[in-house]
Amino acid sequence: MIKRFRILTFLFVLPFLPRIGNSQCDPFFPKALSARPANYEIHVTLDHENRMLYATQTIYFANQSPEPVKNLRMYLYFNAFKNTESTFLKGTTQIFGQPFGHRTAEQWGWVDIQKITRGTFDLTTQTRFVQPDDQNPQDQSVLEVMLDKPIAPGDTASFTLVWQARVPKTIARAGYSKDFYHLCHWFPQLGVWEPNASGKWDWNCHQFFRQTEFYADFGVYDVHITTDSKFVMGASGCLVNENRN
Incomplete structure (x- = not known):
């Protein structure tokens, strides 16, 4: 049997725009309406049979602060659905009235960064999960990356990630049900580099x-899916290209 695929390219100017028709969709502003220190290019494939995502992702980060950036921290939201010991699920047996304790291993979700590089420098071994809020060693929803050299004030650095993720059975604004997928915050995403309450960046x-x-x-x-x-795609942002094979 020959499977037919299509590749769709979306451009999202802001992360949470409502969906609008292509006739009204112009993602380019004459002047940026926000600082945009973090920008993304993502090439992702959905493996429906195995409920998997396979992706290559580039993050462009501009240090707009007066302080050097010596590390990165990023959200791995899908790891909240990895098991019952994550901070998101610990201490409860149901989400929105739906029990989840009976799930099989294939119905849990996770995201795994297999490689992360900065230019030719491999940062993969310089990563670790951190738990800044509750010190739960089983929680893997925040990843820290120690950099080979700081990002100086005013400089921009790019990081390339190779990662894969298992889509969970629908649980909390994410997941699958039969042939339907609802994907929210499904990719590794930088936190926000900003001053804290004491003024420290x-x-x-x-x-x-x-x-x-x-x-x-x-x-x-810039997202290529x-x-x-057979899938009907719906997304925020603007569809800028579609190829059918």
Whole structure:
């Protein structure tokens, strides 16, 4: 059997724009409406049979602060759905009235960064999961990357990630049900580099709690999605290209 695929390219100027028709969709502003320190290019393939995402992603980060940036911290939201010991699920047996304790291994979700580089420098071994809020060693929703050299004030650095993720059975604004996928914050995403309460520049990148919401910078998201041609795609941002094979 020959499978037919299509590749769709979306341009997201802001991370949470409502969907609008292509006739009205112009992602380019004469002047940027936000600082956009973090921008993304993502090439992702959905493997429907195995409920997997396979991606290569480039993050462009501009240090707009007066302090050098010596590390990165990023959200890995799908790891909140990895098991019952994550901070998101610990201490409860149901989400929105739906029990989850009966799930099989294939129905849990996770994201794994297999490689991260900065130019020719491999940073993969310089990563670790951190738990800045509750010190839960089982929680893997925040990843820290120690840099080979600081990003100086005013400089921009790019980082290339190779990663894969298992899409969970629908649980909390993410997941699958039969042939339907609802994907929200499905990719590794930088926290926000900003002054904290004491005025010190640091990463605002918290673990994923049931009581919290998402927090990230506005930016440009250039997303290329490869799927089976039977899927009807809906997304925020603007569809700028579509190829059918």
